[in-house]
Amino acid sequence: MYVGIQVVLFVAYIIPVNITKINIPEWLCYSGLLILALGIFLGIVALLQLNTKLSPFPTPVSNGKLITTGAYNISRHPIYTAIILSGLGYALYQTSCYKVLVTLGLMILFYFKSKYEEQLLFEKYLEYSDYKKKTRRFI
Template identity: 50%
Template sequence: MKKTKSDYVYVGVQVLLFALYMIPVSALSFSNHIILSVLGMLLLVLGIVMGFISMLQLNTNLTPFPTPVSGSKLIEVGFYKYIRHPIYTSILMVLFGYGMHEASGYKLLVTLALLLLFFFKSTYEEQKLSIRFPKYVDYKKRTGRFFPKLFSN
């Protein structure tokens, strides 16, 4: 499928949010407890592992753009058996975990903005995937967007 202007806008905003996350802002810092710090690091490590495995599972289908690559296949194994967008989930886990560890309200706010972006980006992506893969609609019914579904429809 051919990339559209929307593909570049989504990726551009994503890169901008990543850059904003990196800015050291202390204005919204909060008092950190050791438990929050440790939980944050645990979330960060789990996110890194999940992201790495998810990228390996996606293999040649991997692209930062929401439009699927030409010749791609629908992946329904590994993390993709339970979650439609595990790479987005892993990025959010890493950034949220680090924000907790650093006790940075600023980083947590940027992560929330990224969650909002990922919601809209994944909605757009799923429209494209539904066109590319007719069985995507059924796949969508049995998997969660960012987290596994607890209850089936």
């Protein structure tokens, strides 16, 4: 269910809808590019760390191990964080209220998806409880 909603929100994000523009200063629009770049960088680092263990589903892969370094030292869910940052950054750059709303929807979805995922991770990895105490869910 989570993956299905995620796909719908991704598709909704790329649809060119111009409901209303956000009236923000030009410098803030361009700061969106910086936020977008940070999101992309964080996402690439997290993807490289996961390597072949990447899955769109919240269930941990059977032969995986708990990663707590690199991007996973900054956030327990750096790929979700990267998508949120990238979506928000591009929305600010485009001054798109619609894209901000879709990004907010993704943020809410990722919160609930990560809660479910963390229940599964806690069952699989004994050390997950300690990791959870010292690392934030998102940035």
